[in-house]
Amino acid sequence: MMSPKIQRLNDAVAKLLGERVVSLSEQHNQLTLVVRAADHNPVCLALRDAPELRFEQATDLCGIDYSTYGDRPKDGAVRGTRFAAVLHLLSVTHNWRLRLRVFCPDDEFPMLDSVIDVWPSINWYEREAFDLFGIVFAGHPDLRRILTDYGFIGHPFRKDFPISGHVEMRYDPEKMRVIYEPVTIEPREIVPRVVREEHYAGDK
Amino acid sequence: MAEIRNYTLNFGPQHPAAHGVLRLVLEMDGEVVQRADPHIGLLHRATEKLAESRTFIQSLPYMDRLDYVCMLCSEHAFCMAMEKLLGVDVPLRAQYIRVMFDEITRVMSHLFGLAALGLDLGAMTVFLYCFREREDLFDCYEAVSGARMHAAYYRPGGVYRDLPDAMPQYQPSRFRGANDLKVLNRNRQGSLLDFIEDFTARFPKCIDDYETLLTENRIWKQRTVGIGVVSPERALALGFTGPMLRGSGVAWDLRKKQPYEVYDRVDFDVAIGKNGDSYDRYLVRVEEMRQSNRIIKQCVDWLRANPGPVITDNHKVAPPSRVEMKSNMEELIHHFKLFTEGMHVPEGEAYAAVEHPKGEFGVYFVSDGANKPYRMKLRSPAFAHLSSMNEMSRGHMLADAVTIISTLDIVFGDIDR
Numbered sequence: 001m002m003s004p005k006i007q008r009l010n011d012a013v014a015k016l017l018g019e020r021v022v023s024l025s026e027q028h029n030q031l032t033l034v035v036r037a038a039d040h041n042p043v044c045l046a047l048r049d050a051p052e053l054r055f056e057q058a059t060d061l062c063g064i065d066y067s068t069y070g071d072r073p074k075d076g077a078v079r080g081t082r083f084a085a086v087l088h089l090l091s092v093t094h095n096w097r098l099r100l101r102v103f104c105p106d107d108e109f110p111m112l113d114s115v116i117d118v119w120p121s122i123n124w125y126e127r128e129a130f131d132l133f134g135i136v137f138a139g140h141p142d143l144r145r146i147l148t149d150y151g152f153i154g155h156p157f158r159k160d161f162p163i164s165g166h167v168e169m170r171y172d173p174e175k176m177r178v179i180y181e182p183v184t185i186e187p188r189e190i191v192p193r194v195v196r197e198e199h200y201a202g203d204k
Numbered sequence: 205m206a207e208i209r210n211y212t213l214n215f216g217p218q219h220p221a222a223h224g225v226l227r228l229v230l231e232m233d234g235e236v237v238q239r240a241d242p243h244i245g246l247l248h249r250a251t252e253k254l255a256e257s258r259t260f261i262q263s264l265p266y267m268d269r270l271d272y273v274c275m276l277c278s279e280h281a282f283c284m285a286m287e288k289l290l291g292v293d294v295p296l297r298a299q300y301i302r303v304m305f306d307e308i309t310r311v312m313s314h315l316f317g318l319a320a321l322g323l324d325l326g327a328m329t330v331f332l333y334c335f336r337e338r339e340d341l342f343d344c345y346e347a348v349s350g351a352r353m354h355a356a357y358y359r360p361g362g363v364y365r366d367l368p369d370a371m372p373q374y375q376p377s378r379f380r381g382a383n384d385l386k387v388l389n390r391n392r393q394g395s396l397l398d399f400i401e402d403f404t405a406r407f408p409k410c411i412d413d414y415e416t417l418l419t420e421n422r423i424w425k426q427r428t429v430g431i432g433v434v435s436p437e438r439a440l441a442l443g444f445t446g447p448m449l450r451g452s453g454v455a456w457d458l459r460k461k462q463p464y465e466v467y468d469r470v471d472f473d474v475a476i477g478k479n480g481d482s483y484d485r486y487l488v489r490v491e492e493m494r495q496s497n498r499i500i501k502q503c504v505d506w507l508r509a510n511p512g513p514v515i516t517d518n519h520k521v522a523p524p525s526r527v528e529m530k531s532n533m534e535e536l537i538h539h540f541k542l543f544t545e546g547m548h549v550p551e552g553e554a555y556a557a558v559e560h561p562k563g564e565f566g567v568y569f570v571s572d573g574a575n576k577p578y579r580m581k582l583r584s585p586a587f588a589h590l591s592s593m594n595e596m597s598r599g600h601m602l603a604d605a606v607t608i609i610s611t612l613d614i615v616f617g618d619i620d621r
Contacts (some may be wrong), residue, residue, distance in 0.1 A: 027552050027553065027554070028289065028552065030553075030554065030555060030556045032553070041352045056440050057441075057442065057443060058443065059442050059445070059557075059564060059566065059583055059588075060555075060566060060568065060581065060583040061259070062579070062581035063569055064579050065211065065568060065579075069572050069578060086568070088555055088568065088583070092440060092456055093455065096463065097555070099553075099555065106278075118443065120441050120442055120443075121441060121442050121443025121591070121592075122443075123591055124587060124588070124591040136285075142416075142468050145245075146244060146245060147245035148245060148248065149620070150215070157252065157253055157255060158251060163250075163253060163254070163256075163257050163295070168213070170333070189257065190573070191259050191262070191544070191545065191546060191573050192592075193257075193575065194545060194548075194574060194575050195323040195572065195573050196548050
């Protein structure tokens with residue numbers, strides 16, 4: 001059951017976007033909108049400028065790699081659903097939030113349109129998603145790595161990137177400089193990841 | 205005629221005014237900043253990736269290590285996001301304890317921010333005064349959790365334990381005479397709540413002292429007024445939250461607008477600035493300390509009068525008591541499963557945001573029903589604030605860039621994650 005306010009937001013989004021809505025769902029009193037990658041930029045612009053919505057602030061952009069979601073086999077994944085960017089929008093005028101998810105159409109070369117023209121605050125968040133997941137934002141003026149080291153190889157938050165990484169760094173007293181070597185850490189898992197049957201943890 | 209060119213200046217990563225490990229590449233024309241390019245990530249520990257390989261509860265102490273001057277607020281957002289997914293309720297007493305410690309944390313953070321701002325601009329005395337009061341708040345942390353900084357005190361469904369009945373006291377040593385000891389222990393005779401109440405009684409006077417030193421100080425004003433001005437519209441577009449946004453005159457405070465826990469039951473005002481410059485942001489933070497002090501006092505009064513449970517009795521989420529665990533088979537199983545496998549969080553996604561001392565701190569969980577999060581995203585306020593460094597510092601002098609970094613109130617544990 002949606003609260004009246006979420007219902008109002010739900011109706012306004014559905015009315016404004018019409019055909020462009022792929023799905024619009026509510027969970028825990030939060031609304032999630034999914035749109036196609038091709039509609040990404042115009043939808044964001046509409047969400048910001050429509051007077052009945054007015055999402056003037058993008059608080060967050062989160063890249064997600066869905067390749068092992070629910071421990072599904074990697075090859076059984078539906079093509080074009082591996083990478084997604086999730087935007088969290090906030091309207092200060094109306095005091096409501098919206099989650100906007102866009103899947104990247106190509107798993108091999110995930111690419112989305114940048115929304116930096118819509119919200120300048122998204123600048124570093126897109127750089128972060130590029131750095132950590134390799135999602136390319138077309139139209140971003142300065143798409144450099146941001147969190148990882150200079151000269152880092154790979155996209156560390158992808159599910160196929162090991163948590164211990166590929167290289168380790170140490171100071172070599174003979175060469176008198178810092179060198180990179182393949183990691184010597186054995187991968188280990190102390191608490192295994194378990195997905196239980198439904199209603200196991202007392203969920204409703 | 206000499207050839208005049210812009211030159212590039214490396215500011216940091218080990219500069220005391222860089223507030224941690226910020227490498228700022230400044231393009232200078234004489235002493236005027238033309239372009240600022242912050243290089244971050246020198247403290248990147250991949251907290252979000254680490255959380256994917258640990259159970260939910262094992263990731264909780266990482267929250268303290270994000271913004272290491274406002275520890276419990278980050279834990280709060282983490283617990284709130286989990287509670288949303290799990291659908292558990294928090295006992296009222298735990299909500300009051302959380303609000304009280306959030307506000308204590310806010311005071312600590314603003315004291316630290318003020319001290320650092322003072323130090324960066326050459327006001328050493330403020331630094332010493334602020335750290336004196338901050339030390340008392342660390343004692344509150346220590347009394348309640350055993351750790352001065354990294355408390356790990358909040359839990360999904362409540363807080364780890366109730367407030368202690370006795371405040372730890374200074375012990376005699378050969379460096380302290382009996383009289384010194386008596387003075388030091390004067391406000392530590394009763395419970396933690398008595399100690400906090402004593403603090404709230406004397407703290408407004410301390411804030412007056414800081415203000416005497418700074419607010420009307422000519423040098424202070426010359427260094428802060430008109431530095432790093434951001435208009436309200438621009439502040440929203442740049443993703444500003446918290447005191448940065450309020451300093452620009454936007455009355456947006458999650459504690460008022462989207463109240464969580466018991467913020468709708470306590471009485472406080474939201475301070476906003478007018479001009480959006482560094483001076484206004486300083487004033488907003490000082491006023492927020494006064495308001496936090498009010499909230500702490502109200503929480504102390506409520507907590508004194510209303511005993512009760514401080515954590516949920518849903519033992520799929522919170523461990524049972526030791527006595528129950530040793531006398532009841534089912535509770536033993538709960539205990540064992542909780543501490544070996546961890547709790548299972550239903551499939552779904554949730555975003556929870558709190559009004560962190562620096563702005564909106566959000567935790568976004570995507571869970572696929574396992575005992576570990578599928579993806580955890582931390583929305584840190586300072587990340588958005590620092591990304592506007594270029595825009596804010598352009599056209600200012602090099603010394604003003606220091607002021608701007610300082611009024612952004614950044615902490616690198618939070619930005620680099």
